Amino acid sequence: MKKIQISVIVTFVLIIGSFSLISLFANNDGFSAFENRELLPKPVLTTDSYLDGTYGKDYEAYLLDNFLLRNWMINGYQAYSSMFYLDAFSATEEVLMTVDIEDFVRSTQEVDTKSPNSTIDENEASPNSNTVEDTDPTSNSTDNTTDNSVSNSVDNSIDNFVDGDISTNNTTDADEPHSDINEPQPPTQTPNNERVNDSLIIAGDRVMMPVGSSNHSGFGSLLAEISNRIDTVDLYAVIGPTSAAYYASENYRTGSYDQSKAELNISNTAHGVSVASVYNELQKHTDEYIYYKSDVHWSALGAYYAYKAFCDVAGISAANISEDFDQYSHEPFLGGLYSQIYQLPQGSRLKNNPDRLDYYIPKVDYEMRIYSDALKKETWKVNSVINTDFASLGAYKYSAFAWGDRALSKIDTKSPSNKKVLVIKDSFGSAFIPWLVPNYSQIYIIDPKGFNSSGKQAYDAKVLIQEENIDDVIFCLSIYGSGRQSIINDVRNLFLK
Amino acid sequence: MVFSSLVFLLKFLPVTIVLYLLAPNIKIKNIVLIIASLFFYAWGEPIWVILLVFSAVVDYICGGLAGKYQNSSRGKLYLITSLVLNIGILAIFKYGNFIVDNINWLLNTQITVAEISLPIGISFYTMQTISYTIDAYRGKVRVQKSFLSFLLYVSMFPQLVAGPIVRYEVLQDQLTNRRVTLEGMYAGVVRFSIGLAKKAILANYAGSLAIEFLNGDLASQSSLGIWFGLLCFTFQIYFDFSGYSDMAIGLGKMFGFNYPENFKHPYISQSITEFWRRWHISLSSFFRDYVYIPLGGNRRYQYRNLLIVWMLTGLWHGASWNFVIWGLYFALILSLEKKFLLRFLDKIPVFLRRVYAFVFVVFGFNFFYFEDFSRNIEALKVMFGFAGVSNNIVEFAQLVVNYSPFIAICFIFAAPTREYLTNKIKNLNLSPQFIAVGASICIAILVILSTTSIVSNSYNPFIYFRF
Numbered sequence: 016m017k018k019i020q021i022s023v024i025v026t027f028v029l030i031i032g033s034f035s036l037i038s039l040f041a042n043n044d045g046f047s048a049f050e051n052r053e054l055l056p057k058p059v060l061t062t063d064s065y066l067d068g069t070y071g072k073d074y075e076a077y078l079l080d081n082f083l084l085r086n087w088m089i090n091g092y093q094a095y096s097s098m099f100y101l102d103a104f105s106a107t108e109e110v111l112m113t114v115d116i117e118d119f120v121r122s123t124q125e126v127d128t129k130s131p132n133s134t135i136d137e138n139e140a141s142p143n144s145n146t147v148e149d150t151d152p153t154s155n156s157t158d159n160t161t162d163n164s165v166s167n168s169v170d171n172s173i174d175n176f177v178d179g180d181i182s183t184n185n186t187t188d189a190d191e192p193h194s195d196i197n198e199p200q201p202p203t204q205t206p207n208n209e210r211v212n213d214s215l216i217i218a219g220d221r222v223m224m225p226v227g228s229s230n231h232s233g234f235g236s237l238l239a240e241i242s243n244r245i246d247t248v249d250l251y252a253v254i255g256p257t258s259a260a261y262y263a264s265e266n267y268r269t270g271s272y273d274q275s276k277a278e279l280n281i282s283n284t285a286h287g288v289s290v291a292s293v294y295n296e297l298q299k300h301t302d303e304y305i306y307y308k309s310d311v312h313w314s315a316l317g318a319y320y321a322y323k324a325f326c327d328v329a330g331i332s333a334a335n336i337s338e339d340f341d342q343y344s345h346e347p348f349l350g351g352l353y354s355q356i357y358q359l360p361q362g363s364r365l366k367n368n369p370d371r372l373d374y375y376i377p378k379v380d381y382e383m384r385i386y387s388d389a390l391k392k393e394t395w396k397v398n399s400v401i402n403t404d405f406a407s408l409g410a411y412k413y414s415a416f417a418w419g420d421r422a423l424s425k426i427d428t429k430s431p432s433n434k435k436v437l438v439i440k441d442s443f444g445s446a447f448i449p450w451l452v453p454n455y456s457q458i459y460i461i462d463p464k465g466f467n468s469s470g471k472q473a474y475d476a477k478v479l480i481q482e483e484n485i486d487d488v489i490f491c492l493s494i495y496g497s498g499r500q501s502i503i504n505d506v507r508n509l510f511l512k
Numbered sequence: 513m514v515f516s517s518l519v520f521l522l523k524f525l526p527v528t529i530v531l532y533l534l535a536p537n538i539k540i541k542n543i544v545l546i547i548a549s550l551f552f553y554a555w556g557e558p559i560w561v562i563l564l565v566f567s568a569v570v571d572y573i574c575g576g577l578a579g580k581y582q583n584s585s586r587g588k589l590y591l592i593t594s595l596v597l598n599i600g601i602l603a604i605f606k607y608g609n610f611i612v613d614n615i616n617w618l619l620n621t622q623i624t625v626a627e628i629s630l631p632i633g634i635s636f637y638t639m640q641t642i643s644y645t646i647d648a649y650r651g652k653v654r655v656q657k658s659f660l661s662f663l664l665y666v667s668m669f670p671q672l673v674a675g676p677i678v679r680y681e682v683l684q685d686q687l688t689n690r691r692v693t694l695e696g697m698y699a700g701v702v703r704f705s706i707g708l709a710k711k712a713i714l715a716n717y718a719g720s721l722a723i724e725f726l727n728g729d730l731a732s733q734s735s736l737g738i739w740f741g742l743l744c745f746t747f748q749i750y751f752d753f754s755g756y757s758d759m760a761i762g763l764g765k766m767f768g769f770n771y772p773e774n775f776k777h778p779y780i781s782q783s784i785t786e787f788w789r790r791w792h793i794s795l796s797s798f799f800r801d802y803v804y805i806p807l808g809g810n811r812r813y814q815y816r817n818l819l820i821v822w823m824l825t826g827l828w829h830g831a832s833w834n835f836v837i838w839g840l841y842f843a844l845i846l847s848l849e850k851k852f853l854l855r856f857l858d859k860i861p862v863f864l865r866r867v868y869a870f871v872f873v874v875f876g877f878n879f880f881y882f883e884d885f886s887r888n889i890e891a892l893k894v895m896f897g898f899a900g901v902s903n904n905i906v907e908f909a910q911l912v913v914n915y916s917p918f919i920a921i922c923f924i925f926a927a928p929t930r931e932y933l934t935n936k937i938k939n940l941n942l943s944p945q946f947i948a949v950g951a952s953i954c955i956a957i958l959v960i961l962s963t964t965s966i967v968s969n970s971y972n973p974f975i976y977f978r979f
Binding site: 016017018019020021022023024025026027030031032034035038065066068071072074075078079082084085088089091092093095096098099100101214358360 | 513517518519521522523525526555556557558559694695697698701702705717720728913914915916917918921944945947948949951952953955956959960961963964965966967968969
């Protein structure tokens with residue numbers, strides 16, 4: 016009996032002792048790519064923080080966040096907890112996972128202001144140590160997951176297309192006076208509407224986000240105002256649905272908002288603006304890989320069909336996907352929605368059947384510059400319209416497209432076209448950008464979240480349009496983002512303030 | 513601080529155990545435990561240490577004097593002083609807002625009081641100090657002369673914030689006369705590891721399921737979905753609370769204490785009467801001995817006594833009417849069982865008796881889970897098909913099939929499976945080396961999986977923490 020007792024006690028002491036020792040060495044990374052957030056710093060012990068109890072809570076949170084074996088343990092937990100679940104109906108089951116969607120979309124707030132390579136200080140020339148050879152996909156294998164040091168710039172804004180926390184008016188969707196009341200109601204209201212709005216939909220090995228209350232009429236009216244104010248350019252709206260519009264069952268396809276009506280709602284009020292028929296174009300290609308299963312965004316191919324819809328409405332000929340672009344792939348890819356549900360039993364379906372992130376590099380020569388701000392104090396030249404340092408992007412590899420959500424960037428191309436375009440975009444627009452390269456000589460890209468709000472630089476996009484003689488302005492946003500009051504406010508401030 | 517946290521597991525516990533073992537004698541060991549306990553208690557809300565120490569001082573003095581003048585009117589005065597102060601503290605810090613809200617509602621007044629956060633563990637240590645003073649007055653325990661020993665009894669971290677409610681009479685000798693033994697340390701490690709696994713693995717997982725089914729829009733939930741959610745909550749609260757009691761008992765053993773059992777597999781009960789003999793035993797026995805019996809027990813006004821005791825039991829769990837209803841719900845069933853139901857139950861098969869008790873327990877948790885009365889009613893409507901929501905049998909069948917491994921594990925761990933297996937293994941006459949390796953592997957698995965779960969689930973609340 017004594018042997019048993021000693022053996023058990025020693026085992027316990029060894030394990031707790033080892034973990035205890037490990038806990039002394041914090042994870043130095045400081046960032047969780049998986050969760051797309053900074054890890055909590057060590058709290059400072061002060062009399063106040065101790066007395067009000069915050070030090071104790073913060074220290075526990077710090078320990079959990081920075082535990083050296085954290086990622087290993089998260090994977091381990093997922094592995095063993097998946098045994099609690101039979102997953103016998105993975106092909107047919109469709110479930111809702113209740114989440115705080117607002118919190119989810121707010122989880123990453125800011126446009127990325129960091130240098131693509133923080134060690135390199137730019138001014139022009141060599142924006143990052145990433146040599147042309149390093150980043151030029153044509154000289155790489157198809158999987159450019161590499162180690163090139165381009166960017167520590169994990170784009171903190173993967174889901175920024177739905178970001179809503181930096182509204183200058185401090186108006187939230189909740190207190191928005193006319194949010195969605197002008198919108199026609201979806202034809203099929205299900206009893207689950209409320210719940211769908213607060214949920215992610217898991218169907219088989221696909222996770223989807225529905226779209227809740229939206230104010231697309233308001234967005235359309237804003238575009239009409241902009242059109243009235245700026246008569247020197249052609250305005251276009253390219254609005255991207257979420258995958259729930261096509262792949263969720265009838266029960267869950269609409270929360271309180273039917274995505275198929277968004278373009279109509281916008282064009283009803285957006286006088287003077289051409290609205291591309293993205294919804295219908297994507298509808299024709301639902302059997303293709305136009306949406307990720309584990310990420311909230313459309314794929315590059317989905318964005319290509321949106322680009323084609325844009326070309327149709329703009330009367331320009333669309334570039335050929337195979338002739339004008341080189342295709343590459345990065346896999347496996349588990350996107351941002353996966354990191355929301357990885358602890359659910361259904362998470363293993365995605366993990367066992369991950370996505371593939373295809374990207375297309377324009378064959379025409381171009382140069383892309385990312386600016387730190389509107390004054391272009393710092394400029395980083397990058398060698399590709401795609402950030403191929405996938406290893407640095409964690410779960411948010413979608414932000415590889417156009418280097419994620421940057422306040423201001425520019426692409427100069429050797430396209431025979433002499434037209435210039437300004438793209439106002441959220442993260443959905445990122446995958447749209449590369450397709451424009453063959454059609455424009457200059458592409459300016461602005462994320463409206465990057466300007467005019469608290470702590471941000473004031474900026475008037477009209478000045479850019481005049482100074483640079485912009486021909487077209489494209490508003491490429493998600494249905495979710497374009498219907499949110501905070502984004503509408505940001506766009507308004509960018510043009511009409 | 514809670515046991516299922518990294519601060520406790522990887523920092524506090526190792527340091528405390530080492531210091532405790534290094535302490536040369538019982539006096540120093542007690543001082544180590546007091547300092548550790550006050551540090552433990554002060555970790556989250558240091559301010560309330562003052563209240564804890566004040567409570568200890570009050571009952572050290574009142575209990576001492578009530579013991580000195582036991583069974584006399586003078587002694588009764590000290591007893592009443594203690595009760596008034598203790599119950600007054602509870603009334604202010606736990607029930608203050610509840611009382612004011614009800615006064616405002618009844619008299620249509622607008623009285624406002626400052627929002628006070630509930631001091632952790634106040635319901636547990638107040639019960640302990642009251643039990644000391646009452647027992648001292650009754651002459652059931654010796655008066656504790658040493659304030660440090662009494663402070664140790666009140667503040668001891670293993671049972672401080674979540675029980676079990678350990679009466680002074682159980683510990684009075686152990687406070688100054690106990691030994692750390694290999695056997696005790698072994699039993700403590702095993703018990704603690706099991707409790708940790710119950711809490712960190714099973715309770716947290718069951719809790720996430722309960723939230724999924726019960727926290728959303730109830731009107732869009734099917735009745736079977738709500739029943740399933742309540743089933744998950746039933747397991748969550750059991751593994752949560754009994755896991756914490758296991759950890760407390762295990763920690764006690766590591767330091768040489770023997771705490772009473774608080775749970776004895778309540779979900780195998782064959783009646784609600786039996787359920788309450790197996791569930792939160794230290795609380796129900798407290799109310800039995802200090803409220804029910806003094807009121808007359810079974811001898812006079814039995815049903816009135818039942819009503820009072822169960823109303824108090826409900827109220828003890830939280831300052832909200834839903835808890836009172838939960839208590840009265842059990843008062844009703846217990847009354848019916850006493851009246852005739854137990855005699856009827858005796859005549860039906862054991863399996864059906866267990867189903868009966870379990871279903872009524874699960875249903876009862878509806879009153880416990882939803883503090884908001886309107887949600888409570890809404891859930892009841894949906895559960896019994898009055899909300900106009902149809903059940904999708906196929907969806908429910910999928911749910912049950914998919915979660916069947918977890919539900920099966922819950923039933924297995926809620927039943928006395930460990931005791932059964934231990935007996936079986938004993939009868940196999942296996943070599944000690946073999947058992948040592950097997951037992952060590954089991955402990956390693958439990959601790960590693962539990963830590964993994966804790967790290968993975970940063971949000972790791974403990975349900976009973978605030979009661």
